[in-house]
Amino acid sequence: MIKRLVIAIILLAALVGGLVGFNRFRDQAIENFFANMPVAVVTVSTVEAKADKWSPVIEAIGTIRASRGVDLTVEATGIVTEINFRANQKVKRGDVLVQLDDSIQRADLAAAKAQANLDRQTLTRAVELRDRQVGSNSALQAAEAAAEASAAQVDRLEAALRQKQLRAPFDGTIGIPRINEGEYLTPGVSVATLQDLDRMYADFTVPEQLLSQLSIGQKVRVTVEGAEGSFDGEIIGIDPKVDPSSRLVSVRAEVVNTDSKLTPGQFAHLNVIQPDEDNVISLPQTALVTSLYGDYVYVVRKLEGEEEKLEARQVFVQIGRRSGDRAEIREGVNEGDIIVTAGQNRLNNGSIVKIDNTLNPADGLAKAEQATQQ
Known part of the structure; x- marks a missing residue:
């Protein structure tokens, strides 16, 4: 009886020892696998942050009217x-x-x-x-x-x-x-509409906070759906009263109706041109990521100890004014930083990246903006 009990204990100890040894072997194998697994490299597009000339605009929407x-x-x-x-x-x-x-x-x-x-x-x-x-x-x-x-x-x-x-x-x-x-x-029955299409007005509104940035004679650029390019004009009237219900100011600009492409009643996008400013850091808006904790960008830097590898670091920024496809960066980015403009959805803080700018969305937006201005 005692002999059988001893044999059972020995077999049980061998079984337990085998299970423990197998688990340790498995954990070590998994650890070695992940330690030696190659790090996934994410391909991104980038742009270099530069302190350049900034052409700010006030964006607004309005309606085209005949003079x-x-x-x-x-x-x-x-x-x-x-x-x-x-x-x-x-x-x-x-x-x-x-x-x-x-x-x-x-x-x-x-x-x-x-x-x-x-x-x-x-x-x-x-x-x-x-x-x-x-x-x-x-x-x-x-x-x-x-x-x-x-x-x-x-x-x-x-x-x-x-x-x-x-x-x-x-x-x-x-x-x-x-x-x-x-x-x-009988009087009052409409016979037809008569419109003077040589000179057109663009009526729009801006928030009262921007009233101080407007002046008579200020240049505007107007774009409408269905018409290529933009139309130049200038502000000819600013209401001296702020609407107390909406806190908006009504503004009127006179627009040159090139080739009679503008039609009364059209919906218009307007950019009121502001004076140029120098040494302003701006980035394509595609580089910005918005989260509950604030706006941030990914800055590409060389990995410490490995000169050939690049990593993306998350940097929170303070955004200023926006103009077209670009946004002013007031804090967080320095001149010369390499900023990711595409591929952020696959990045984490510290991800290894490879730069490929053959198809950079920032370049496409810049070309589109230049074509619109022309």
């Missing part, structure tokens, strides 16, 4: 007899666009002119009789009053006749006719 634009309507009621324009036609100030039926007014005017002519003849005879001292002053005064009244009647009827015509109030481009010949029109 002069109205919805035309008639002054008097009547039947449309003529429509003397077509859609998108260039018209001159004073051109007759719509003619209403004026036959009654013309007949009344002819009768008033005949009466005025008769009253002038009567006045002439009354003057001659007075000069020969055979006519009374009262008769002359009555003739003068009648002549003046008939002349005023002619003027009134001529004005009524002009109201039967709709004339262009200024040079511009007229829109689609909204009426038809034979239609009975």
Whole structure:
């Protein structure tokens, strides 16, 4: 019995010893594997931080408007007899666009002119009789009053006749006719829109904090959807009042409508050009990473003790103004630092990296920004 118990104890000890030895062997093998495993190298694109010229802008959104634009309507009621324009036609100030039926007014005017002519003849005879001292002053005064009244009647009827015509109030481009010949029109009914497209306005708003950075004559650059390039202009008006509900200031810029590409009502992006500044460090916005703890970038540095290896170190930065695709860096980055612009999503603090700038998104954004400015 004792012999069997001793054998069982020996077998149990051997089994336990084997398990312990296997676990130690496995842990050592795993440790050796990870110790000798090659470190994964992450390929990134970079840019060198430089203190260069900074061209700040104030970004805003607004609406394109014509310098002069109205919805035309008639002054008097009547039947449309003529429509003397077509859609998108260039018209001159004073051109007759719509003619209403004026036959009654013309007949009344002819009768008033005949009466005025008769009253002038009567006045002439009354003057001659007075000069020969055979006519009374009262008769002359009555003739003068009648002549003046008939002349005023002619003027009134001529004005009524002009109201039967709709004339262009200024040079511009007229829109689609909204009426038809034979239609009975009343004042207030829109006939068509007339827009002066040679000069355009861009109306926009900026926060009250930026009001001190605006001035009359300041240059602006405008871009709109569907039109290549940008349009140059300048600020011609700044409201002297801040909207108390929105805390925004209304601003108007006059824009050169190159090749008539701008259309009233378009949504516009505006950049108000600020004076250039020197020795400002800026980075492409693709280099910035935002987290709950703040904004940071990855700086590429040589690995200590291994000159051929590069590592990415996480550096928190303080961001200033933004302009286009670039952001001003006020703290955290020094001139000459190599900053990662692409591939940050695969990086950790201390990751080994390899630089490949054959396809650098920062270069593409810079070229796009230059093309927009041109």
